[in-house]
Amino acid sequence: MDYRRGVVTGESVWRAIVLYGANSATYKFAFGTTLLEIAATGRDHVTLDELAPRYAELLCQALQRQPRQGTAARSRFLDACRAFNVGDLDRDTLHRRTVQLGFGNVIDAFPQLRGGQAPVRYYEDRRRNSTLPGLVIRDELHRLARSVHARDLDAETTARWRLVETAWTTGVSGALLVPSLVYDPGTRDLVLHTRQRRRSVTGVAAALSGYQDGRCAYCDRLMARDAAGGPVVEHVLPWKLKRLPIRHWNGPDVDTVWNLALSCTSCNQAKQDRAPHETWMPWLERRNNDLIESRHPLREVLMSQTGDTEAARHATLKSAYQRATELLPAVWTPPARVPTA
Ligand SMILES: [Zn+2]
Numbered sequence: 001m002d003y004r005r006g007v008v009t010g011e012s013v014w015r016a017i018v019l020y021g022a023n024s025a026t027y028k029f030a031f032g033t034t035l036l037e038i039a040a041t042g043r044d045h046v047t048l049d050e051l052a053p054r055y056a057e058l059l060c061q062a063l064q065r066q067p068r069q070g071t072a073a074r075s076r077f078l079d080a081c082r083a084f085n086v087g088d089l090d091r092d093t094l095h096r097r098t099v100q101l102g103f104g105n106v107i108d109a110f111p112q113l114r115g116g117q118a119p120v121r122y123y124e125d126r127r128r129n130s131t132l133p134g135l136v137i138r139d140e141l142h143r144l145a146r147s148v149h150a151r152d153l154d155a156e157t158t159a160r161w162r163l164v165e166t167a168w169t170t171g172v173s174g175a176l177l178v179p180s181l182v183y184d185p186g187t188r189d190l191v192l193h194t195r196q197r198r199r200s201v202t203g204v205a206a207a208l209s210g211y212q213d214g215r216c217a218y219c220d221r222l223m224a225r226d227a228a229g230g231p232v233v234e235h236v237l238p239w240k241l242k243r244l245p246i247r248h249w250n251g252p253d254v255d256t257v258w259n260l261a262l263s264c265t266s267c268n269q270a271k272q273d274r275a276p277h278e279t280w281m282p283w284l285e286r287r288n289n290d291l292i293e294s295r296h297p298l299r300e301v302l303m304s305q306t307g308d309t310e311a312a313r314h315a316t317l318k319s320a321y322q323r324a325t326e327l328l329p330a331v332w333t334p335p336a337r338v339p340t341a
Helices: 010-020 027-040 048-065 076-085 091-102 139-146 150-170 204-212 239-243 265-271 282-293 298-306 310-327
Strands: 123-126 134-137 180-184 189-193 198-203 232-235 260-263
Touching: 010 027, 010 139, 010 150, 010 204, 027 048, 027 134, 027 139, 027 150, 048 076, 048 091, 048 134, 048 150, 076 091, 139 150, 150 198, 150 204, 180 298, 189 204, 198 204, 204 260, 204 282, 232 265, 260 265, 282 298, 282 310, 298 310
Parallel strands: none
Antiparallel strands: 123 134, 180 189, 189 198, 232 260
C-alpha cells in the first residue's frame, strides 16, 4: 500500500522520505517534525526565524541523548547546539546560528528520495523572495498534519531517528558487530543487543508502523482507527515456538524484527498461536526487504538473521515456515484485505 508499490499519497511519500531517504545527518527528522507541527497550526507561510527555535530544540535534545547526529566529522551547527547544551551559548545566539547554519541543504534535501525528487511537494522554497522570505506551506502538508495519520507520522519519525543515531553511535553501520534487535514484550520496545551491551532503542510499534502505512498486516485496515486500541505487536510465526516443551525450533529467534509485524486487535485475537496461511507470507518477505532498504541498523540486523541476498532470505523464511508448521500445524487464514481510507 505504500508509495514504493506505486500508491502516491501525501502520507506514503512522507513515510518514504523518513524511512528510505539518504541519511548523512539527522536534521531531516528534526525538520520534518517541525514542519508537521507548524502545518498543524494552519499557517501557510513560515520564516526560518520561526522554524529555528523548535528545530534547534529537537537537535539539542537529540545530542543529549546521543552525541552522534551526523556522519560528517564536524558540523558548525551541531557545535552551536552542543555549546548551548553546556551553557556556553544563549538561546538567542543559538537561534541566530540556526538560521545561518542549520538549514544548510535540509530544505533542498528533505524532498529528495533515491532516484530524484519526491512526487509530492509539501512546501515551496521562497528563501530568496525579497518581500516575504521563507517557506510556503502547501495544502498537501496541511492535509497531512490534520489527517488520522498525523500522530503516527510523528512517532514514526522519532523511532526512525533513534534507530539511525543508534547505528552510528554503536558502530553497527560499520558491521563490526553482529547486532540484534529483540522485542521486549514488557516495554514493547526494540532492544539492541551487541556484544558489549543491551539497550532499549525505540518502541516497536512506531518503528514498524511506517512500513505498513499504518495498516494492519493482515486485513489492511487503518490501525489508527482501531477502537480496541491497536496496533498489537504480532509474532508472525508464533512466539510459542520458543516455548515448546522440547526445544525443536531451530530457525532464527522469533522475538526479533524479521518476525514482528503490527496488526489490529481483531486479527490478533483471531490468529492466536498460529502461523498465517502460507499465501500471506510474501507480505513478510517484502516487508523485510523494505526494512533492509531503509538501511542502518535494520539492514545489518535483518541480513545477519535471515541472509545477505533476497534469494537467501526467501530460503530462510521458507524453511522457517515449514519447520514452524510442522511443529504447530494449525494455520490461520487472514481475512480478505479491506482497505479503508
Ligand atoms: Zn486486521
